[in-house]
Amino acid sequence: MDESAELQAERALVERAQRGDRDALGAILRQHGPRLYRTVLLPRLGSSAAAEDALSRTYVKVLERFEQFTWQSVGVYPWLRVVALHVALDFLRARKRELLFEPADVERELDGAERDTREAEALERHDLAFAKRRVSELLGRINPRYADAIRLRVLEERPREEAALTLGVSVATFDVVLHRAMAALRKALAEGGTEP
Amino acid sequence: MTHTPDSDADLALDASEEQRLSEALQSAWSPRSIDPARHERLLNAALEDPFAPASPEELLESERFRQALEGQGEHADLALARALASAHAPAPVPEAAWLRASRSPDATAKRSNVRFVQFGALGAALSAAAAVLLLLSHQSAPLASAPAPDLATLAQSRSTVALFQEAPVASASSRIDRIASARSRELRDNQYALWGVR
Numbered sequence: 001m002d003e004s005a006e007l008q009a010e011r012a013l014v015e016r017a018q019r020g021d022r023d024a025l026g027a028i029l030r031q032h033g034p035r036l037y038r039t040v041l042l043p044r045l046g047s048s049a050a051a052e053d054a055l056s057r058t059y060v061k062v063l064e065r066f067e068q069f070t071w072q073s074v075g076v077y078p079w080l081r082v083v084a085l086h087v088a089l090d091f092l093r094a095r096k097r098e099l100l101f102e103p104a105d106v107e108r109e110l111d112g113a114e115r116d117t118r119e120a121e122a123l124e125r126h127d128l129a130f131a132k133r134r135v136s137e138l139l140g141r142i143n144p145r146y147a148d149a150i151r152l153r154v155l156e157e158r159p160r161e162e163a164a165l166t167l168g169v170s171v172a173t174f175d176v177v178l179h180r181a182m183a184a185l186r187k188a189l190a191e192g193g194t195e196p
Numbered sequence: 197m198t199h200t201p202d203s204d205a206d207l208a209l210d211a212s213e214e215q216r217l218s219e220a221l222q223s224a225w226s227p228r229s230i231d232p233a234r235h236e237r238l239l240n241a242a243l244e245d246p247f248a249p250a251s252p253e254e255l256l257e258s259e260r261f262r263q264a265l266e267g268q269g270e271h272a273d274l275a276l277a278r279a280l281a282s283a284h285a286p287a288p289v290p291e292a293a294w295l296r297a298s299r300s301p302d303a304t305a306k307r308s309n310v311r312f313v314q315f316g317a318l319g320a321a322l323s324a325a326a327a328v329l330l331l332l333s334h335q336s337a338p339l340a341s342a343p344a345p346d347l348a349t350l351a352q353s354r355s356t357v358a359l360f361q362e363a364p365v366a367s368a369s370s371r372i373d374r375i376a377s378a379r380s381r382e383l384r385d386n387q388y389a390l391w392g393v394r
Binding site: 022025026029030033034037038039042043044045046047048051052055056059060063099100101128131132134135150154155157179182185186 | 213214216217218219220221222223224225226227228229230232234235236238239240241242243245
């Protein structure tokens, strides 16, 4: 199968990088790093600070291990994603507080990721959808009104007046409902359990 | 459908926790892209090779810095290194300095609070004068019913060092207040003893 021009260019960069050319490796990470941050690290770690820290560690691991990478027809992104998932797993294991994802979630992802043959764009879509499914699953565990409050104000970032109107309550009542909704979600997270 | 929370304890969620949870939800639902400038900084930091061969200037500066760390000479990075070390593991106050500080009012207060010292001296002089007056009035007109006081039970003049054995955090004014309070209490006790009402 012929490789696209884009993949051919990437392959040339990979070969240069594996010979020790840091500019070439920089070009590869400059292209794929923002995607790793947005679709792999940030959704799983839940804060920009943690995701940035994890991205830095991912780069360090990539630098250390890039010689081990073997070219695949889908490019270098799936391999970079596996490295980032391992870093995210380390972060989740080190955390003390509840987060949306648990180490077991990422372990399951890693099982499949190392054999994944999809290209970068397909993996990006998969990761974004995976994180959304997790949010939906969590919201499904709490009172529907609570879920609506979180969806309106936190996920869709609507003004509180609009969110209150949608729920048919006063703004003051909405604030209370949202506060209770967050507490209920935290409780659901603490109780654990992930739907397959 | 009505929903009743399990208990008030279940609803305890402080603002920072709520904020953290909100950010986690938003990050999963619609993750934002990393700021390009921020990404460039992260990438450049990662690509920097700590083990790259050193230039002659780097060799010179690294040797100067090593010497400065060992107490020989100065280096522009020395203050930063000390600040980092102090922030990471602050050294305890040397014992000699601690003893000096705990035995005398701190030097800063001496320099900047001369008025407090003046008030202290004035207070001590007034206390002494009151004690003399009390003694004279007692000698000139002793109460007939009062038994002769046992001088051993009276408060004796003493150093104030014992009042300041704890950490030297009190301000000069609070120290003066404590001296005045202690002296007043002793004066009252002495009066009561001399009057035979204690």
